[in-house]
Amino acid sequence: MRRRTFLATAATALGVSLAGCAEPAASLYVSAVDDGELAERASRRVGNRTKPVVRDLVANGSATVPEDEPRPNTDKVTEFEGRYYEFSSEVATSETRNSYTVGLDYDPPDTEGERVELSKLPRIDRELLTELLEFKDETQTGEGPDAGTRRVYSTADEEASELVPNPAFEFVDVDDETYGISVDGPEETEFETYRYTAEEVAGSAGEYASQIRDEYLFTLSGLSDAERSLFETAVEDGSVRQEEEATEEFQSLAGKIHTHEAFELTEDRSSGWYSGQWLLEYEGTAYWVRLTLNDWDGE
Incomplete structure (x- = not known):
């Protein structure tokens, strides 16, 4: 197939389609954040x-x-x-x-x-x-x-x-x-x-991070052993991805995070999908969490 180039300028949008990039059924990315890192993630x-x-x-x-x-x-x-x-x-x-x-x-x-x-x-x-x-x-x-x-x-x-x-x-x-x-x-x-x-x-970064903490930070608690193991694996490895199907413990952990206010959240109830970013505290440490679930029951 011949490739042509169209340069986007005023009043023009340039669309790029990427084929073959399959999304996993579920993914969880976890990073510990201090004030500077939090301010950076929550700003442009x-x-x-x-x-x-x-x-x-x-x-x-x-x-x-x-x-x-x-x-x-x-x-x-x-x-x-x-x-x-x-x-x-x-x-x-x-x-x-x-x-x-x-x-x-x-x-x-x-x-x-x-x-x-x-x-x-x-x-x-x-x-x-x-x-x-x-x-x-x-x-x-x-x-x-x-x-x-x-x-x-x-x-x-x-x-x-x-x-x-x-x-x-x-x-x-x-x-x-x-x-x-x-x-x-x-x-x-x-x-x-x-x-x-x-x-x-x-x-300052510290002042902005304080505002983000006040508005979005919640404590992740009441986890089952399976949920705790899953989250701690994400903490240690930086992420957990489940390619084919979200496990029961992933769905239940995701549900506990999803009930809290997200810093950013996009969801589609009709297709059973959501993706968002949350700020949470777990055992005394603040974490920035990016969670995507493609096997959501809409609740």
Whole structure:
């Protein structure tokens, strides 16, 4: 099967399907945590791409970010320079813009036609084509475009570009190589700009860990001998996985954990599945627990 590459940009999602990764019937991962480790597991770190906007956001309390630029996550407390923040967002503005799908053929069968050197194109076009060229070594070539991206353009971007709306060339030359260009569009799309706000929730890892303990920590007790053996095996080995079917003691231990409030929990009663993360204390030690059960009776 031929592989093509589609680069996700503004208003575009990139989906990846992984086949053959069978999930076990049940799994339990257990790690002892101190304050620093707990704060790290219960928060998100800032990536390099979002660091500039996060720095501006925490310094000023708010920031406005268009949808085609890296944006902070709002689903989890974020750690930044040793302090902990909750970010929230709302749509600030919405406008109709044109989007175009630009394709690049790495080995066009015919290179007769109008061409241009990459270095002579406007910056907005050079950056887009350079992004597509990055996939050349990992993409199998074939008929038609081998890589593509859907890009939303502002009016100023359209005016600056020579690629859109209708390029006057069919090929682009890069380092003695010739590549085919295709452009589809325009297609109208709503382009949104978001206003982010930041609220500091803790000034240190210790303070944030204390908040997590107060809200989520529970004591795991009243275990049967079989449940105790199972949990202590997970403590010693780091995990317990049961591939085909969850044993009775696993299901009963999981049920005792599941009844408590999880830090994160996803469940599907119709298919008998849940997966979550809990903070518990067992014999005087705090543990971060990740539990998945694919053989759940929904209760």
